[in-house]
Amino acid sequence: MEVERTRNLFATGMGIIAVGIIIGVLASLLQKLGNPGNMGICVACFDRDITGAVGMHRAEVVQYLRPEILGFVLGSLAAALLFGEFKPRGGSAPLARFVLGMTAMIGALVFLGCPWRTLLRLAGGDGNALFGLAGLAVGVWGGTLFFKQGYSLGRSSKQSAGTGLLMPLLIAGLLVLRFMFAPVEGQAQSGVLFYSLKGPGAAYAPVALSLGIGLLVGFLAQRSRFCTMGALRDLILFRQWHLFSGFLALLAAAWLTNLVVGQFHPGFEKQPVAHTHALWNFAGMLVAGLSFALAGGCPGRQLFMSGEGDADAGVFVLGMITGAAFAHNFGLASSPAGIGPHGIAAVVVSLFFCLVIGLSNIERARA
Amino acid sequence: MSDIVDARGLSCPQPVLLAMSKMKEKTSGEIEVIIDNEVSRENVSRAARSQGWEILDTQRKGDDYHLILKR
Numbered sequence: 177m178e179v180e181r182t183r184n185l186f187a188t189g190m191g192i193i194a195v196g197i198i199i200g201v202l203a204s205l206l207q208k209l210g211n212p213g214n215m216g217i218c219v220a221c222f223d224r225d226i227t228g229a230v231g232m233h234r235a236e237v238v239q240y241l242r243p244e245i246l247g248f249v250l251g252s253l254a255a256a257l258l259f260g261e262f263k264p265r266g267g268s269a270p271l272a273r274f275v276l277g278m279t280a281m282i283g284a285l286v287f288l289g290c291p292w293r294t295l296l297r298l299a300g301g302d303g304n305a306l307f308g309l310a311g312l313a314v315g316v317w318g319g320t321l322f323f324k325q326g327y328s329l330g331r332s333s334k335q336s337a338g339t340g341l342l343m344p345l346l347i348a349g350l351l352v353l354r355f356m357f358a359p360v361e362g363q364a365q366s367g368v369l370f371y372s373l374k375g376p377g378a379a380y381a382p383v384a385l386s387l388g389i390g391l392l393v394g395f396l397a398q399r400s401r402f403c404t405m406g407a408l409r410d411l412i413l414f415r416q417w418h419l420f421s422g423f424l425a426l427l428a429a430a431w432l433t434n435l436v437v438g439q440f441h442p443g444f445e446k447q448p449v450a451h452t453h454a455l456w457n458f459a460g461m462l463v464a465g466l467s468f469a470l471a472g473g474c475p476g477r478q479l480f481m482s483g484e485g486d487a488d489a490g491v492f493v494l495g496m497i498t499g500a501a502f503a504h505n506f507g508l509a510s511s512p513a514g515i516g517p518h519g520i521a522a523v524v525v526s527l528f529f530c531l532v533i534g535l536s537n538i539e540r541a542r543a
Numbered sequence: 544m545s546d547i548v549d550a551r552g553l554s555c556p557q558p559v560l561l562a563m564s565k566m567k568e569k570t571s572g573e574i575e576v577i578i579d580n581e582v583s584r585e586n587v588s589r590a591a592r593s594q595g596w597e598i599l600d601t602q603r604k605g606d607d608y609h610l611i612l613k614r
Contacts, residue, residue, distance in 0.1 A: 184581075184585070187585050261580070261581050263579075263580060263606075265552070268552070268554070323556060323557070323560060324560075328553065328557055329554075330552075331551065331552030331553055332552045332553075332554070333552060334606070401582050401585070403555075406555060406556075409556060410556065413556060413560075414556075414559065414563070414590060414593075416589070416590070416593065418589060472554040472555050472556075473554075473555070488554075
């Protein structure tokens, strides 16, 4: 028993708390270094920015190929290879996972943040995030009800090394593009990549720092299995505090760092990249939370798993990218001005798809 | 009734759910849980300990782990 505990220190109680603290501090510092307000790291927002950078949506204020996201996948790949945990696998309801990726992203963009950013917004004093956090918790709770009824997307099976490496290779390709076509002062395009000249997409930390922190977080999160959705799920389903302690550590560390560097501004109005519609902050995150729960991981965790060779997680990530494209092309995403023109419809339709997937995958007779 | 839980290929939280339901069903004795990744091994072990079961043995067989739980 002791042997297995010392084998992976990061998966211990102290390990997950340490990783939460590291992520919280680094995310807060990334804001200081140039990332958008209360958005040191936001997996949903940054996936969305990448979607814009490659021109899959043309919302001019949110286009940047975020190196943090690329680092997450490659850092996780490195950890998985180093510790013998790179396991190519896939084939567990890929289309359902793709659609859940879309609904997760659409819900997150109605709120304006993933679970990580929910915590970072709270840590920055944004009271609106309380409604997002409540929605997230209710959505994850809804997901646990499905699991209690026997919900399962089925077993994955072993895949070829090439299949397991596809996501990391795609990510490496994007990284090459980022260096080939670096941003040019005052230009909205550099080679094939689009860049924002104003708005959150124009706010970013130096590329080497963003990438380095992304790699470190990817490495640590792979070792510790850090997952914000799992934190809530395990607490609700098993009364288990393990992952939740990392969740709280991230919140506390980001809050304290914000206090130190002067980034804590409590209130509801005029919060960075946020709106004040309580109901839609709640409902957007409810849809996202349910989607993450049904797919088995928060968007960060899906990136880390895709780095470990999990092709199903890779499909979820590509679903998120597609969801981001629809969210901005169809006016589903919110902005600081309020919810998008079709944001309410998007929440309803996304919830419908989650329920179809949830209800149709309940297996009564299981092993 | 089988005392083997085969959770290979299943993702979080299903291996833990399956193992927990077997632990509730049996209340004592031995249970073998088969999983195919390190994360599930950690999660099932943690859940078993929290339910007062001990991990009698962890065997690696090819790509799989066979966890023997005892109470």
